[in-house]
Amino acid sequence: MLFLKTGVMNKLPLLIMAAGIFFAIPSSVGAFSLVLDPGHSPDSPGATSCSGVEEYHYNDRLARHLYDYILRCNTPISVSVTRSPARSLRLSERVVSTGSSDLFLSIHHDSVQEKHLVRLARNGKSMPTSNAASGFSIFVSSRNRFYPESLRYARQLGRFLMAKGYRPNYYHSLDIPGEARSFIDKDACVYRYDNLFVLANANCPAILLEAGVIVNPHDEGFVSTITYLDAISQAIVSMCLTSDLPMNPTGAFLYQRLQ
Numbered sequence: 001m002l003f004l005k006t007g008v009m010n011k012l013p014l015l016i017m018a019a020g021i022f023f024a025i026p027s028s029v030g031a032f033s034l035v036l037d038p039g040h041s042p043d044s045p046g047a048t049s050c051s052g053v054e055e056y057h058y059n060d061r062l063a064r065h066l067y068d069y070i071l072r073c074n075t076p077i078s079v080s081v082t083r084s085p086a087r088s089l090r091l092s093e094r095v096v097s098t099g100s101s102d103l104f105l106s107i108h109h110d111s112v113q114e115k116h117l118v119r120l121a122r123n124g125k126s127m128p129t130s131n132a133a134s135g136f137s138i139f140v141s142s143r144n145r146f147y148p149e150s151l152r153y154a155r156q157l158g159r160f161l162m163a164k165g166y167r168p169n170y171y172h173s174l175d176i177p178g179e180a181r182s183f184i185d186k187d188a189c190v191y192r193y194d195n196l197f198v199l200a201n202a203n204c205p206a207i208l209l210e211a212g213v214i215v216n217p218h219d220e221g222f223v224s225t226i227t228y229l230d231a232i233s234q235a236i237v238s239m240c241l242t243s244d245l246p247m248n249p250t251g252a253f254l255y256q257r258l259q
């Protein structure tokens with residue numbers, strides 16, 4: 001496909017992902033339907049890490065880990081994925097069937113502006129490297145039809161990651177060309193980015209997670225560790241399963257209850 005749709009998936013048997021192909025997860029009545037969208041693709045690989053790995057590999061790895069984690073934990077979450085690792089997909093194709101889902105989660109790994117990159121020789125190649133940014137960040141678009149719900153999910157996820165001790169990336173708020181993004185909730189590292197296509201055009205609540213800054217040697221070292229992949233997966237599952245709990249304007253009540 002691969003844009004597996006939750007409504008279809010509910011009728012399909014056990015979810016297995018093998019040989020780069022995503023299948024369906026068993027769904028329960030009232031299950032939370034989550035669409036994972038691993039950003040970029042072989043044709044449009046995204047950023048290049050400081051060790052020379054293209055971003056889409058990291059996005060695919062996190063999506064795969066999260067997908068397996070949800071299955072392993074036997075949560076009431078039905079999960080689908082917009083593309084298999086080898087598949088390229090246009091932005092419009094990523095959001096075409098999101099209508100009945102509870103959340104569209106776009107998965108990315110971050111870089112920095114060109115002026116903050118230095119090129120270091122490694123293995124005979126020149127690798128983009130920077131210490132100007134580190135950590136996770138989350139984006140929402142106010143053009144999404146479900147902006148309030150999108151923001152709620154984003155704030156929950158940010159707070160769960162903060163509670164686990166992970167570093168927020170404030171780089172995108174710097175007043176430099178290409179950045180200067182507005183914070184909606186700095187305490188959860190949630191930015192407003194209205195023109196991000198998949199966020200603006202998804203027909204359900206939508207958020208984008210930058211899981212780490214892969215041009216930063218420290219971040220690249222930990223974004224693929226099982227500890228971090230499990231922590232992000234746990235935070236995302238918690239976000240889905242607490243989506244109907246009350247949350248005060250600062251998010252503090254929910255944050256304290258779930259620590």
Ligand SMILES: [Zn+2]
Pocket residue numbers: 039040046047055108109110
């Ligand atoms: Zn990206």
